[in-house]
Amino acid sequence: MDDINLPKHIVDRIESRWCARRLSTKEKREIVDRQLEQARARRNNIRRYRWLLNTKLSDLERNFIERRLSEETSAMETLVADIPLLAREQLLLDADIGPAGASP
Secondary structure, X not given: OOOOOOOHHHHHHHXXXXXXHOOOHHHHHHHHHHHHHHHHHHHHHHHXXXXXXXXXXXXHHHHHHHHHHHXXXXXXXXXXXXXXXXXXXXXXXXXXXXXXOOXX
């Protein structure tokens, strides 16, 4: 590839497009912050649903809460898979969700 000679204006345009695709550090932080915020909301929902399951519920209510708990747990695992490792481990510990999604 070193033997390809392109005009400077073409090389500059390619480089500017390539650089525009990279996320800045600030943008990366904002994305991770947004993901962490979503994960905290899901964690809080999981805790709330587990608390509700310990209360007196009708069968219909219990089935609904169990279904929502399952959905939130799956969504949490999917979301956490995209978060950097250190934040991911802390969120899993806080939510009491194991690597395979098993809850205590």
